[in-house]
Amino acid sequence: MSGSDDAVLELRAVHRTHGAGPAAVHALRGVSLVVRPGELVAVMGPSGSGKSTLLALAGGLDRPTGGEVRVEGQPLGALDRRGLAQLRRRRIGYIFQQLNLLGSLSALENVALPLELDGTSGRRARALAMAALTEVGLPALGDRFPDQLSGGQQQRVAIARALVGERRLVLADEPTGALDSQTGEAVLHLLRRRIDAGAAGVLVTHEARHAGWADRVVFLRDGVLVDTTAPLGSVEQLLSGSDR
Amino acid sequence: MSIRHGLLALLERGQMYGYQLRAAFEESTGSTWPLNIGQVYTTLSRLERDGLVRPLPESEAGQRPYEITDAGRADLALWFATPISRTDRPRDELAIKLALALTTPGVDVRSVVQAQRSATMRALQELTRLKYGSNRPEDLPWRLVLDSMVFQAEAEVRWLDHCETSLVRHQPSGPAPPVPRPDDADARDAARWAGEEARR
Numbered sequence: 001m002s003g004s005d006d007a008v009l010e011l012r013a014v015h016r017t018h019g020a021g022p023a024a025v026h027a028l029r030g031v032s033l034v035v036r037p038g039e040l041v042a043v044m045g046p047s048g049s050g051k052s053t054l055l056a057l058a059g060g061l062d063r064p065t066g067g068e069v070r071v072e073g074q075p076l077g078a079l080d081r082r083g084l085a086q087l088r089r090r091r092i093g094y095i096f097q098q099l100n101l102l103g104s105l106s107a108l109e110n111v112a113l114p115l116e117l118d119g120t121s122g123r124r125a126r127a128l129a130m131a132a133l134t135e136v137g138l139p140a141l142g143d144r145f146p147d148q149l150s151g152g153q154q155q156r157v158a159i160a161r162a163l164v165g166e167r168r169l170v171l172a173d174e175p176t177g178a179l180d181s182q183t184g185e186a187v188l189h190l191l192r193r194r195i196d197a198g199a200a201g202v203l204v205t206h207e208a209r210h211a212g213w214a215d216r217v218v219f220l221r222d223g224v225l226v227d228t229t230a231p232l233g234s235v236e237q238l239l240s241g242s243d244r
Numbered sequence: 245m246s247i248r249h250g251l252l253a254l255l256e257r258g259q260m261y262g263y264q265l266r267a268a269f270e271e272s273t274g275s276t277w278p279l280n281i282g283q284v285y286t287t288l289s290r291l292e293r294d295g296l297v298r299p300l301p302e303s304e305a306g307q308r309p310y311e312i313t314d315a316g317r318a319d320l321a322l323w324f325a326t327p328i329s330r331t332d333r334p335r336d337e338l339a340i341k342l343a344l345a346l347t348t349p350g351v352d353v354r355s356v357v358q359a360q361r362s363a364t365m366r367a368l369q370e371l372t373r374l375k376y377g378s379n380r381p382e383d384l385p386w387r388l389v390l391d392s393m394v395f396q397a398e399a400e401v402r403w404l405d406h407c408e409t410s411l412v413r414h415q416p417s418g419p420a421p422p423v424p425r426p427d428d429a430d431a432r433d434a435a436r437w438a439g440e441e442a443r444r
Contacts, residue, residue: 208365209397213372215369
């Protein structure tokens with residue numbers, strides 16, 4: 001891992017401890033990670049290994065107790081609440097298992113909301129939201145309300161909201177949660193496409209099949225990164241290996 | 245699966261000679277199962293011996309096509325209708341390796357688990373990449389083969405996760421005895437379980 005000049009996300013020896021004294025829980029203990037444009041990193045590990053803590057720190061939703069988190073070179077620790085909120089709205093997209101779509105807003109309005117909150121004009125926000133809905137294959141359903149959409153369609157709207165505008169960092173926590181395997185795969189396909197177009201992504205998952213979409217898989221255990229994998233160099237090696 | 249039934253299935257499409265069969269076989273398995281031409285001819289001669297295919301006259305280019313017989317069709321239909329039995333598959337070397345790692349002094353089982361998980365995960369990443377790249381409608385047979393490998397790899401990783409959790413809970417009670425003791429309560433339990441399993 002040489003220079004990290006072009007890193008979209010960088011964690012430097014990050015620690016996160018909850019509580020103090022003998023009852024302290026060390027959720028992360030010195031985790032370092034660099035994610036570059038065009039790279040999707042999957043984080044795997046047993047329950048309680050620190051996966052979700054890592055994602056919350058990467059997205060500025062939580063602050064480390066030690067070490068540093070940088071997004072596009074900007075140390076998050078140097079930002080006040082307002083600056084952090086602005087960075088989150090503009091540059092970071094979140095995809096959670098709970099979709100958090102607002103039931104009183106249409107699909108298009110849900111997607112446009114973060115842009116409008118950030119001061120983008122209504123007209124422009126809607127145009128960008130429509131582009132994002134088109135990217136996820138739902139250009140015709142912008143007027144529907146969440147309860148008029150299937151689970152898979154709702155998840156796509158949530159993804160469009162995470163990708164809308166100029167988000168450079170996409171953070172996904174078990175994004176295919178309740179979806180069937182085909183719909184879940186479609187979600188990962190969309191995520192992969194956005195990453196290939198130059199974003200950086202972190203995908204927290206306990207499903208190996210989903211982690212398979214990543215360029216790198218890191219394994220967390222008890223708050224420490226224990227291993228990292230990249231794909232094999234050659235297809236031939238893989239296929240000959242399968243013929244055991 | 246046997247190459248035999250693979251070749252029979254291909255000949256059901258129409259007559260073919262050796263090189264055509266090899267190419268068609270590799271195409272339909274997405275080259276996950278490379279065949280050499282020797283295997284094709286050996287298999288064809290066994291199929292011929294068993295009356296499941298018959299050779300046709302050589303072409304002017306010296307190629308001898310084969311066609312499937314009625315007996316071959318019946319054999320093929322039976323193969324498609326019969327589920328693959330798990331006992332026909334080779335023993336799982338990995339399961340045996342982990343079981344031995346657990347009882348061999350000086351082996352760090354968690355490292356064995358992690359090394360395997362990383363290797364399987366790497367394979368899964370590569371398989372997913374291949375799948376991502378094959379989205380034409382005519383790629384479907386190949387994608388199904390890939391999916392099968394993807395799901396097997398996933399199952400292996402899940403099993404390794406499960407092993408790791410079991411290891412964390414496992415309290416080592418010193419080195420394993422060199423031979424099972426028949427008077428051991430666990431051994432009696434195991435024998436009783438095995439007996440009940442056999443009666444089911």
